[in-house]
Amino acid sequence: MAEYTPLMLDEDVDTKRIEKRSRPRLVFCGLSITMLTVLLSLAIHIDVLFGPPVHQQTLLGAKNVETHFENVTPSPNLLQGHEIMRKNRFKFPQMVFPALFIRVSAEEPNKFYRPSSSVVLSQTDSMIYRWKTKSNWPTCYLTGWVSPRAELSAGNKSYSARGDMTAIQVWLVEATRSPNLDLSKSGVSWNTKPHRISLLGTLNFTSHADQEGRSYLDGQELKPPTPRFPCLGQTEITVELAFGDDCVGCRLQFEQVFSMPPLGFELMQLA
DSSP states (O other): OOOOOOOOHHHHHHHHHHHHHHHHOOOOHHHHHHHHHHHHHHHHHHHHHHOOOOOGGGOOOHHHHHHHHOOOSSSSSSSHHHHHHHTTOOOOOEEESSSSSEEEEEESOOOOOOOEEEEESSSSSSEOOOOOOOOSEEEEEEEEOOHHHHHHHTOOOOOEESSSOOOEEEEGGGGOTTTTHHHHHHBBBBTTSOOOEEEEEEEESSHHHHTOOOOTTTTGGGSSSSSEOOOBBBEEEHHHHHEETTTTOEEEEEESSSSSSSSEEEEEEOO
């Protein structure tokens, strides 16, 4: 029986010819890539065998690597902002020294104290502070400012502290509503001290440099328990500083003097 054998079309013939021609090219490309890979591997192997040991190679340290990168400031527009403020003669936020501060003691409830540079806080001693400010900024806050020990020593300043100094209570007192009350002349005793109105917040009387190194304190002046209050324009505020009842044995004593470096309780204008 005769078999039927289909004949190839012209197009099929051309395709077969192209395939036969392209095979040597593919083989050549494959061999070239293989040889290139072998040569690169050989070069790396020779470099490892005959090159300097790894421990003798000069490696960039952290500081050297750092110099190869552009320094980026956390607040790139801060200097420009300061320059604009100077150009337009804006007033920068200021630290305000207290107008007066007076000690009162529960151990001597009838003893009248007058303003002095002495600051004493304990379970039986508290301090009445008054600040006056004329601020271009809408908000102020109270803070405990403790300069580094070395700076305090150079400025002939020191303080003694015992117990927890991170939560000194700040009470708003009724004398704030009676600014004509002249505590500097009449003095004040434990029995005659202004009545507390409300707890304004708490202060942290630890090294200012140490506080800056603690991330959880970042921006503490913007949030509780920092004592903040509106102070745009002429403002007068009187507070009582005291330890809480749970701060058993706590005591703080120092001299607050208007000189550098700062040491004491201050009013800060908040930009």
